[in-house]
Amino acid sequence: TTAATGHHFAHPGNRFWPVLHRSGFTPRRLLPSEQSELLPLGLGITNVVARATARADEVDAEEFREGGAALTERVERLAPAWLAVVGITAYRTAFGEPRARIGRQERTIGGARVWALPNPSGLNAHWTIETMAEEYARLREAASEGA
Template sequence: MTPAELRAARDRLVPDVVADGLRVLFCGINPGLMSAATGHHFARPGNRFWPVLHASGFTPRQLRPAEQEELLGYGLGITNVVARASARADEISAEEFREGGRILTAKVERLRPRVLAVVGVTAYRTAFGEKKAVIGPQERTIGATRIWALPNPSGLNASWTLPRMAEEYGRLRAAAEAG
């Protein structure tokens, strides 16, 4: 991907990978430029989403971003709090996050996943006005859908190692399977 191709991807949308009644709907912060340029979620090399999904037992093998549609067969999907692509999450305003939270709530009410897993506790805090939220299951629900805040799999999130992240995602997997 050239720098010009990445710049051209700014503000593009990446289609959701969703269906009714998923076990877990993963929700990113917003698409990065690599994701927008390729049309695949968590596409940036160094993003640990796909390795963590496999290491935590959600998928039997590590999928590539281009294989994202296979998630539906595992009862999994992907969306974002904010739909538009940007180079960095700090380019998204608090109001955009709050509006994204309202849109996401309506989406979850329509799709009724068992669990909404927001990958980025700061994004969850801002989008839902939950200033004290921590990683893990949340008290808030959207209808019957439980909410879980997960660590952001970005390679920039160095405070979470892949094994530690896989452990937290594994806790979510076990809870989602338990019903």
């Protein structure tokens, strides 16, 4: 669905947009087609690997590492204060952090503080909308405090 529409997290069952709203990042639940409304809120969105797949396990480790290097370059160029990576496996593989856990990371990437967030895919069912929103809100609070 994302590849067909050109919008991130576009599958109707994906929980990203409801979680983003419930966590307080957006004033209302945005539609995937409204992703451009994130930038005025101080939020950007991109991919570690810019290739559409039905499941994250369709991306191999080398693609994640190459994507991590490209994302690092982008972060260095754009200089955000924070980088949130959605999906712990993507983060671990792309940035060579095999023991990383969800939450704030000790390292920085391109000068940005880093937070690994749970993937909102329905395949990640042990995270509910509510528990994901709580984790996303932890990042929002840290970012708003300048922590």
